[in-house]
Amino acid sequence: MIKTTNVTYNYSKTTQLSFPNIAIESGESIVISGESGSGKTTLLHLLAGLMRPTSGTIRMNNEEINSFTSKKMDQFRGSEIGLVFQQSYFIESLTVIENLLLSPYAVNREKAKSIAERLQINNLLNRFPKQLSVGQKQRVTIARALMNQPKLILADEPTSALDNKNCSKVIQLLHQEAINNNAALIVVSHDARVKNEINHCIELDNLNLA
Amino acid sequence: MILKIAWKNIIHQPLNSILCVILLLFGTGIISLLLSIQNQVTEKFGRDMQDIDLVVGAKGSPLQLVLSSVYHIDAPTGNIKMSAAEKIMNDPMIDEAIPLAYGDSHKGYRILGTTKSYIDKYNGTFAQGHLYTENMETVIGADIAKQLGLKIGDNFLGTHGEQHEGHIHKDQPYTVVGILSMTNTVLDDLILTNIESVWQVHDTHSHHNHHASDSLNAYKNKEITAILLKCKTKLAVLNIPRKINQQTNMQAVLPGLEINRLYYMMGIGTKTLKLIAGGIITMAGLSVFFALYGRLKERKYELALMRTVGYRLVDLFKLLLIEGILLAGIGYILGTILSRIGLYFINIKSQNEMNFEFDLGYQYEEIWLLLTTLLVGILASLIPAWRATRIDVASTLSER
Numbered sequence: 001m002i003k004t005t006n007v008t009y010n011y012s013k014t015t016q017l018s019f020p021n022i023a024i025e026s027g028e029s030i031v032i033s034g035e036s037g038s039g040k041t042t043l044l045h046l047l048a049g050l051m052r053p054t055s056g057t058i059r060m061n062n063e064e065i066n067s068f069t070s071k072k073m074d075q076f077r078g079s080e081i082g083l084v085f086q087q088s089y090f091i092e093s094l095t096v097i098e099n100l101l102l103s104p105y106a107v108n109r110e111k112a113k114s115i116a117e118r119l120q121i122n123n124l125l126n127r128f129p130k131q132l133s134v135g136q137k138q139r140v141t142i143a144r145a146l147m148n149q150p151k152l153i154l155a156d157e158p159t160s161a162l163d164n165k166n167c168s169k170v171i172q173l174l175h176q177e178a179i180n181n182n183a184a185l186i187v188v189s190h191d192a193r194v195k196n197e198i199n200h201c202i203e204l205d206n207l208n209l210a
Numbered sequence: 211m212i213l214k215i216a217w218k219n220i221i222h223q224p225l226n227s228i229l230c231v232i233l234l235l236f237g238t239g240i241i242s243l244l245l246s247i248q249n250q251v252t253e254k255f256g257r258d259m260q261d262i263d264l265v266v267g268a269k270g271s272p273l274q275l276v277l278s279s280v281y282h283i284d285a286p287t288g289n290i291k292m293s294a295a296e297k298i299m300n301d302p303m304i305d306e307a308i309p310l311a312y313g314d315s316h317k318g319y320r321i322l323g324t325t326k327s328y329i330d331k332y333n334g335t336f337a338q339g340h341l342y343t344e345n346m347e348t349v350i351g352a353d354i355a356k357q358l359g360l361k362i363g364d365n366f367l368g369t370h371g372e373q374h375e376g377h378i379h380k381d382q383p384y385t386v387v388g389i390l391s392m393t394n395t396v397l398d399d400l401i402l403t404n405i406e407s408v409w410q411v412h413d414t415h416s417h418h419n420h421h422a423s424d425s426l427n428a429y430k431n432k433e434i435t436a437i438l439l440k441c442k443t444k445l446a447v448l449n450i451p452r453k454i455n456q457q458t459n460m461q462a463v464l465p466g467l468e469i470n471r472l473y474y475m476m477g478i479g480t481k482t483l484k485l486i487a488g489g490i491i492t493m494a495g496l497s498v499f500f501a502l503y504g505r506l507k508e509r510k511y512e513l514a515l516m517r518t519v520g521y522r523l524v525d526l527f528k529l530l531l532i533e534g535i536l537l538a539g540i541g542y543i544l545g546t547i548l549s550r551i552g553l554y555f556i557n558i559k560s561q562n563e564m565n566f567e568f569d570l571g572y573q574y575e576e577i578w579l580l581l582t583t584l585l586v587g588i589l590a591s592l593i594p595a596w597r598a599t600r601i602d603v604a605s606t607l608s609e610r
Contacts, residue, residue, distance in 0.1 A: 041608050048518070050604040071522055078520015085607055089515040091215060093222030103519035104211065144519070156607075 234541020534591025
């Protein structure tokens with residue numbers, strides 16, 4: 001479903017990252033782990049098409065996404081990828097339900113309500129982001145990432161601000177929603193608690209610094 | 211959705227937008243008010259001028275003579291002898307001459323002694339009744355009938371002069387015998403009677419009624435206020451004033467010339483005000499720019515987020531552009547409302563003093579003001595919109 005081959009990224013002449021090849025099928029979940037500075041977030045941004053690799057290929061559903069034009073990549077990201085960030089980003093002037101429907105590729109209001117019900121945020125739909133707790137924000141972020149029925153869910157350190165109980169809940173939620181959507185889930189995290197929840201783990205180490 | 215986000219951004223933090231809106235409100239409000247006044251005054255002055263070539267009256271301010279005799283919004287310069295007036299009226303180069311005699315008013319509306327030609331000049335037609343045939347009979351304008359509720363057969367008293375609190379001619383009541391249809395000219399706000407009635411009211415020695423068809427010759431020693439003249443040739447329009455101004459103690463003025471002079475004087479004032487308002491709109495444009503540009507730093511996470519959920523660079527550009535246009539649009543709408551409130555208060559004064567009411571409706575030129583205001587909004591948001599497209603999504607989302 002998604003496959004990377006010999007992907008490298010050069011920040012500068014002296015800071016060059018090379019990543020292990022990854023292959024993951026629909027419905028599968030993996031954790032990409034590693035020390036700070038090992039390039040976890042960079043890899044996630046490359047997979048999301050927010051950055052382009054210096055060399056190598058990233059294929060999704062047999063399409064080489066790193067050769068997409070900027071416009072096609074925006075469209076592809078909006079329709080095929082769901083992103084969950086370490087921090088919860090929102091349009092602060094919009095309510096939770098409006099944030100869920102933010103994407104031009106979001107299915108519809110009914111879908112938003114059903115996802116909100118599954119993630120137990122259906123009572124928060126008319127609130128503004130600043131009225132939510134950290135845990136609630138994270139669940140809203142996950143709900144938003146599912147609104148376009150993505151084939152690939154990418155989560156960047158989604159548990160770093162959560163306690164053990166909420167950490168387990170969030171990972172289980174992501175895992176379950178990936179299965180429900182028949183989507184591939186890639187979680188970038190150095191959190192050992194995440195590795196306990198998702199067995200398949202790819203470790204990045206500082207060796208990938210060229 | 212972009213429009214919704216833009217709108218919500220504006221109303222969610224109103225303090226950020228309020229300065230821009232206030233500046234736009236005052237800038238567009240002043241210009242809109244000036245446009246309304248200028249257009250309507252120009253239109254009314256043009257309409258009421260009809261084809262009057264010359265106005266003859268007592269010496270004094272030429273502009274005052276035109277304002278009082280053609281537009282009925284100023285005090286007359288004085289009176290002229292009927293005998294002297296008749297000489298001019300009988301000049302072979304005069305195509306049409308209409309004598310005017312002022313004296314009284316009723317509840318602020320002028321009572322004007324004149325002939326049927328005056329009604330014909332403004333294409334007046336009778337909604338009810340007929341032309342006066344006897345002294346003290348009157349024909350009233352449509353606006354007066356509406357405002358004062360006067361009907362055919364009603365009597366009313368004239369007040370000396372133009373003030374509401376002058377001497378009332380209690381023993382000389384006027385009778386309404388005709389009501390004119392609305393003409394949107396000075397006719398609507400005048401009470402018309404024959405000249406003999408004006409003389410009769412002011413002649414303390416003779417209160418006998420005279421038939422309107424009596425010759426004016428009987429009154430050669432009487433006075434009138436002015437004559438409106440239409441000349442046979444353009445050359446006469448130039449020659450007759452020279453003759454009158456040099457050889458008589460009267461003055462003849464070209465109303466078009468005087469009104470153009472008035473426009474010129476008004477023009478300097480309105481031009482200055484328009485420049486000030488233009489300056490305010492420019493400042494408003496700058497405030498829109500700073501409001502949008504200044505908030506880009508705190509909004510970059512929102513903009514980056516939009517990119518991650520599928521919005522294109524052009525969508526971010528559009529978002530900022532729409533916000534600028536919305537701010538300009540809000541300022542324009544509020545400015546137009548402000549100008550109408552201003553016109554409403556001006557109307558209270560102008561109705562009392564000049565029987566002139568400004569139409570509060572939308573003026574054609576205001577479309578240009580709208581387009582200019584929107585252009586200011588667009589120009590002010592171009593740089594912030596461009597900057598929004600330069601945000602590095604990946605590094606922004608890794609920042610916090």
